Amino acid sequence: MLHVNNFHVNVEDTEILRGLDLTVNAGEVHAIMGPNGSGKSTLAQALAGHDAYEVTDGTATFLDNDLTEMPPEERARLGLFLAFQYPVEIPGISNAYFLQSSLNEVRKSHGLDELDALEFQELLAQKMELVNVPMHFADRNVNEGFSGGEKKRNEILQMAVMEPKLAILDETDSGLDIDALRIVSEGINNLRDPERAFVLVTHYQRLLDYVKPDFVHVLYQGRIVKSGGPELALELEEKGYDWIREMNPA
Amino acid sequence: MTQVAEHTDRAQYQADIDTLAAADTNDTLSALRDAGAEKFSEMDFPHYKEEAWRHTNIKPILKSTFRTHIGASSASVTTDDLAAHSYTKDGLVEVVLVDGIFSSELSSLDTLPDGVVISSLATSEASMDLLGELVNYTNAFVALNTALVQDGVCITVEKNTQVDVAVHILYVTTGQANTATHPRNVIVAGESSEFNVIESYVGLNDESETLTNGVCEIVVGDNAKVTRHKVVSEGASAHHLMTTQVTLGRDSRFNAFAMTLSGQTVRNELCVKMTGPGGHCDLNGLYLNDGDRVIDNALFVEHASAKCYSRMGYKGVLDGNSTANFTGMVLVPQDSQQTDSDQLNNNLLLSDKAVIDTKPQLEIFADDVKCTHGATIGAFPPELIFYFQSRGMDPLTAHGILTYGFAAEVVDAIEVEPLKERLADYVFTKYSPN
Ligand SMILES: Nc1ncnc2c1ncn2[C@@H]1O[C@H](COP(=O)(O)OP(=O)(O)O)[C@@H](O)[C@H]1O
Numbered sequence: 306m307l308h309v310n311n312f313h314v315n316v317e318d319t320e321i322l323r324g325l326d327l328t329v330n331a332g333e334v335h336a337i338m339g340p341n342g343s344g345k346s347t348l349a350q351a352l353a354g355h356d357a358y359e360v361t362d363g364t365a366t367f368l369d370n371d372l373t374e375m376p377p378e379e380r381a382r383l384g385l386f387l388a389f390q391y392p393v394e395i396p397g398i399s400n401a402y403f404l405q406s407s408l409n410e411v412r413k414s415h416g417l418d419e420l421d422a423l424e425f426q427e428l429l430a431q432k433m434e435l436v437n438v439p440m441h442f443a444d445r446n447v448n449e450g451f452s453g454g455e456k457k458r459n460e461i462l463q464m465a466v467m468e469p470k471l472a473i474l475d476e477t478d479s480g481l482d483i484d485a486l487r488i489v490s491e492g493i494n495n496l497r498d499p500e501r502a503f504v505l506v507t508h509y510q511r512l513l514d515y516v517k518p519d520f521v522h523v524l525y526q527g528r529i530v531k532s533g534g535p536e537l538a539l540e541l542e543e544k545g546y547d548w549i550r551e552m553n554p555a
Numbered sequence: 556m557t558q559v560a561e562h563t564d565r566a567q568y569q570a571d572i573d574t575l576a577a578a579d580t581n582d583t584l585s586a587l588r589d590a591g592a593e594k595f596s597e598m599d600f601p602h603y604k605e606e607a608w609r610h611t612n613i614k615p616i617l618k619s620t621f622r623t624h625i626g627a628s629s630a631s632v633t634t635d636d637l638a639a640h641s642y643t644k645d646g647l648v649e650v651v652l653v654d655g656i657f658s659s660e661l662s663s664l665d666t667l668p669d670g671v672v673i674s675s676l677a678t679s680e681a682s683m684d685l686l687g688e689l690v691n692y693t694n695a696f697v698a699l700n701t702a703l704v705q706d707g708v709c710i711t712v713e714k715n716t717q718v719d720v721a722v723h724i725l726y727v728t729t730g731q732a733n734t735a736t737h738p739r740n741v742i743v744a745g746e747s748s749e750f751n752v753i754e755s756y757v758g759l760n761d762e763s764e765t766l767t768n769g770v771c772e773i774v775v776g777d778n779a780k781v782t783r784h785k786v787v788s789e790g791a792s793a794h795h796l797m798t799t800q801v802t803l804g805r806d807s808r809f810n811a812f813a814m815t816l817s818g819q820t821v822r823n824e825l826c827v828k829m830t831g832p833g834g835h836c837d838l839n840g841l842y843l844n845d846g847d848r849v850i851d852n853a854l855f856v857e858h859a860s861a862k863c864y865s866r867m868g869y870k871g872v873l874d875g876n877s878t879a880n881f882t883g884m885v886l887v888p889q890d891s892q893q894t895d896s897d898q899l900n901n902n903l904l905l906s907d908k909a910v911i912d913t914k915p916q917l918e919i920f921a922d923d924v925k926c927t928h929g930a931t932i933g934a935f936p937p938e939l940i941f942y943f944q945s946r947g948m949d950p951l952t953a954h955g956i957l958t959y960g961f962a963a964e965v966v967d968a969i970e971v972e973p974l975k976e977r978l979a980d981y982v983f984t985k986y987s988p989n
């Protein structure tokens with residue numbers, strides 16, 4: 306589904322990703338872990354198409370489409386979803402309206418009929434139940450006045466509505482208390498599907514107790530320096546990121 | 556050149572003043588007109604060099620000649636013509652004036668609750684003691700309005716009366732080329748009363764150049780609450796100048812919404828004087844500008860008493876070559892301690908060629924005050940646009956939705972539901988991408 310080869314990405318003329326390789330197949334859950342500043346968000350943003358992240362070498366394909374020249378909205382319509390580490394607030398626009406517009410853009414691109422407000426309302430209610438967010442999320446402006454935890458849960462709701470093929474969750478678990486983490490994890494698990502893949506970018510092993518990954522990768526200084534199964538996350542938890550630093554001296 | 560142009564202009568106004576004076580109307584307004592005429596003869600039109608008018612380009616108004624409608628309009632207006640602007644179907648009380656003159660056929664006053672009296676200025680004796688008592692001749696246009704006043708609306712709300720239904724005053728300009736109307740309203744809310752009013756200024760013709768030169772006087776009694784909505788939907792070639800002067804008693808509350816949707820030149824001047832402690836005024840505005848139009852909001856709030864609160868929250872969306880000007884002056888004299896005042900003017904520029912001049916200003920002479928002011932001018936941050944893109948929406952769609960959201964924030968604060976809905980639809984249709 307996703308093939309990333311020798312991926313090099315610059316931010317403001319500084320090379321952040323330096324030859325990263327990653328392959329994700331349908332149905333798989335990958336965790337990408339790494340210390341702060343290692344390039345996790347850079348990978349997520351570059352795959353989503355943020356133009357501050359310049360791909361200088363390598364390839365990235367998603368469902369056999371070359372991502373590197375594709376506008377972000379087309380990536381989203383193809384089924385690539387990014388849950389932001391820091392979701393923005395959108396004044397004056399209700400969540401319901403935002404999500405309805407979003408879903409309809411995706412549906413249009415697939416030649417499907419747009420949903421009217423009533424049809425969408427019904428769908429939204431189902432999705433809200435599925436990922437366990439309160440009804441007042443619908444009428445509130447997108448992320449405006451939301452707590453950190455509410456913003457993360459709102460990203461999960463958006464994912465539920467958009468039904469992506471590949472969801473990249475950038476530290477969706479950071480800053481959540483244990484109850485919120487449980488709700489978010491359940492939301493993710495409820496969306497697991499043989500047709501859908503997840504890339505969980507996380508700093509902490511904690512999330513992986515709730516959402517079991519098939520693969521764990523360690524990202525350090527712009528490269529994947531170690532890959533393994535779920536046990537790698539536990540080993541990291543035990544030994545700390547210094548272990549990685551020592552293995553990969555600058 | 557300007558001198559000559561202004562002279563010509565005055566000649567037509569003077570001729571109309573003379574015509575009205577000569578007519579044997581036995582009109583109760585004639586004394587007021589005489590006073591206005593005298594003032595008018597003493598005053599010059601505002602000069603662009605005057606700070607308060609620096610950005611209101613009134614040259615086109617001074618260069619053109621506007622003949623004032625004398626008596627009832629010859630144009631016929633039907634309820635169908637008004638359908639898009641009327642709120643009678645929503646149950647509101649409605650007073651309609653066509654080219655400045657009250658129309659009893661088009662008005663719907665049947666549902667007027669007890670305790671409220673609405674009258675046409677031309678026929679009401681009662682209004683006389685109120686009219687003109689309040690007005691300050693802040694500029695020559697106010698004097699001109701007074702000199703040529705023929706009709707308008709007077710509303711009095713009795714003490715302790717809570718009026719649940721909003722009153723809609725609808726001024727319609729039929730749009731005979733180069734004509735002027737001079738709307739005049741007086742609203743007096745008695746002690747502990749509560750009242751909602753909508754004033755709409757609607758042009759039915761986009762081609763002809765017309766002038767609406769209005770004055771509105773509002774008295775909010777002690778402990779009373781008045782919410783006033785002004786909606787400017789003038790024709791595309793119309794000029795609209797209006798001065799509103801408001802006096803607040805102690806513990807009173809004045810909420811205002813100034814919504815400018817259309818018109819070639821629009822100036823909303825709003826002067827509020829807070830005369831007793833506990834006064835509270837909340838002044839909101841939205842202006843949607845495009846083409847080569849000019850919109851000016853000039854606000855003056857005088858904290859003439861201690862312990863009052865005032866807030867200004869104005870937002871503008873500017874496209875094309877349009878120009879907007881915001882002046883927000885708050886005056887706090889030395890004795891007005893414990894004043895609390897906030898001013899904010901946020902502008903969204905959709906084009907490089909649009910011009911905004913924003914001047915939140917404070918003149919504070921007291922020392923125990925809390926005043927803030929600020930202004931923002933800008934476009935949407937790229938992070939916001941990217942967020943939309945990551946959800947499948949292209950940048951054009953993102954801009955449309957965000958612009959709608961920016962403007963909708965002002966609309967959402969309106970409590971008269973049918974008005975809120977109609978304005979939200981308007982903003983949505985104007986900016987939404989589909
Ligand atoms: N938009 C940006 N502008 C400037 N520098 C950035 C930007 N994004 C990331 N960086 C830099 O790239 C490096 C990697 O950051 P990031 O990908 O956010 O790491 P992580 O998510 O692993 O903590 C850091 O040194 C960071 O300062």
Ligand SMILES: [Mg+2]
Nearest residue numbers: 345346390476
């Ligand atoms: Mg990060």
